[in-house]
Amino acid sequence: MNRTQQMSLGSALEELARTPVAILAGGTDFYPALQDKPTPDNVLDITRIAGLRTIEKNADGWSIGAGSTWTDVINACLPPAFDGLKAAAHEVGSVQIQNAATVAGNLCNASPAADGVPPLLALNARIELASVRGRRTVSLQDFILGPRKTARQADELMVAIHIPPINESAIGRFSKLGSRRYLVISIVMACILLDTDEQGNLTDVRIAVGACSAVAQRLEDLEQMLLNYSIHTDLVSMVTPSMFSSLTPIDDIRGSGDYRLAALHQMVNRLLSSCVHDARALLSSNARRIDQGGDFDGDQEGDQEALGIASQPHAKGEGREFLLL
Ligand SMILES: Cc1cc2nc3c(=O)[nH]c(=O)nc-3n(C[C@H](O)[C@H](O)[C@H](O)COP(=O)(O)OP(=O)(O)OC[C@H]3O[C@@H](n4cnc5c(N)ncnc54)[C@H](O)[C@@H]3O)c2cc1C
Numbered sequence: 445m446n447r448t449q450q451m452s453l454g455s456a457l458e459e460l461a462r463t464p465v466a467i468l469a470g471g472t473d474f475y476p477a478l479q480d481k482p483t484p485d486n487v488l489d490i491t492r493i494a495g496l497r498t499i500e501k502n503a504d505g506w507s508i509g510a511g512s513t514w515t516d517v518i519n520a521c522l523p524p525a526f527d528g529l530k531a532a533a534h535e536v537g538s539v540q541i542q543n544a545a546t547v548a549g550n551l552c553n554a555s556p557a558a559d560g561v562p563p564l565l566a567l568n569a570r571i572e573l574a575s576v577r578g579r580r581t582v583s584l585q586d587f588i589l590g591p592r593k594t595a596r597q598a599d600e601l602m603v604a605i606h607i608p609p610i611n612e613s614a615i616g617r618f619s620k621l622g623s624r625r626y627l628v629i630s631i632v633m634a635c636i637l638l639d640t641d642e643q644g645n646l647t648d649v650r651i652a653v654g655a656c657s658a659v660a661q662r663l664e665d666l667e668q669m670l671l672n673y674s675i676h677t678d679l680v681s682m683v684t685p686s687m688f689s690s691l692t693p694i695d696d697i698r699g700s701g702d703y704r705l706a707a708l709h710q711m712v713n714r715l716l717s718s719c720v721h722d723a724r725a726l727l728s729s730n731a732r733r734i735d736q737g738g739d740f741d742g743d744q745e746g747d748q749e750a751l752g753i754a755s756q757p758h759a760k761g762e763g764r765e766f767l768l769l
Pocket residue numbers: 466467468469470471472473474475476490510535536537538541544545546547548549550551552553557558559560596600601602603627628629630
């Protein structure tokens with residue numbers, strides 16, 4: 445197999461259908477997983493497939509091609525709802541890892557501590573799989589079945605991650621707790637995405653948590669409980685430990701299950717406070733524009749930029765919690 449020549453998606457899928465092939469993207473999970481074993485003979489390097497490294501807006505929302513790296517996500521012009529995903533991108537390994545590693549590889553590797561999963565769960569991501577038999581899409585929730593286990597069939601390739609349309613007023617935040625500043629596996633991570641109506645009532649609440657169960661999950665009971673409340677109420681006091689009862693964090697070298705739950709509670713409170721702070725700022729900015737006879741043309745991205753809230757702390761480590769409790 446020629447490992448350097450560009451190939452079409454069609455011929456890659458034919459190759460996958462013909463014979464068992466190991467799929468390689470950035471290789472940052474693939475090679476460490478080999479440990480002492482030699483590289484398999486049949487490797488399909490998807491970075492050779494033309495057209496997979498794209499991030500684009502279309503009629504159905506947003507699409508992140510399977511060849512897109514974490515650095516591509518960081519550099520892409522995306523609405524504020526993607527700020528959680530961008531913050532996670534900054535937390536994946538080091539800049540060198542982000543330059544090579546793909547978002548798709550992070551999902552296909554299906555680690556319970558994969559930083560990409562909670563932000564993409566919060567964005568209601570869907571996974572597109574292609575084979576010579578055709579194409580299908582599954583929700584990210586249904587794609588990851590367990591640690592290192594996905595719904596992908598042997599002859600299928602993940603070709604894209606699709607994000608449904610999302611309001612410009614939606615705000616996304618991500619945080620990861622690690623035991624040191626760089627190159628660290630998450631002890632706990634969470635992503636919150638909030639949207640409000642013009643009165644400041646919560647119209648959309650999405651909270652996803654990783655490293656606290658075999659598969660990262662959305663906290664649907666907590667989401668439902670917060671929905672329709674005003675951002676001017678004390679939302680943080682409404683979050684109680686019982687809201688995390690669906691989680692089953694393990695005890696391991698990085699922390700006990702109890703520690704993870706306590707850390708997560710703090711993390712969710714902080715993310716919620718941060719989202720609410722920015723939602724209030726956006727609301728008062730819009731109110732000012734109406735008072736001043738502004739045209740209220742829905743250019744909330746512009747408003748957020750003016751307020752400095754479109755750019756969540758994106759520099760390495762700034763979205764990270766280190767010491768707590
Ligand atoms: C030093 C270091 C630090 C790291 N730090 C972090 C971290 O902080 N957070 C984190 O989440 N991860 C971290 N990782 C893990 C890794 O970098 C990420 O999971 C990365 O996103 C994997 O992408 P990749 O392109 O390198 O995937 P690869 O290693 O190429 O592939 C990973 C798996 O997915 C499969 N695969 C890849 N693409 C496809 C596709 N399109 N269709 C079907 N199957 C596919 C491969 O066959 C393989 O099984 C780290 C890794 C290293 C080496």
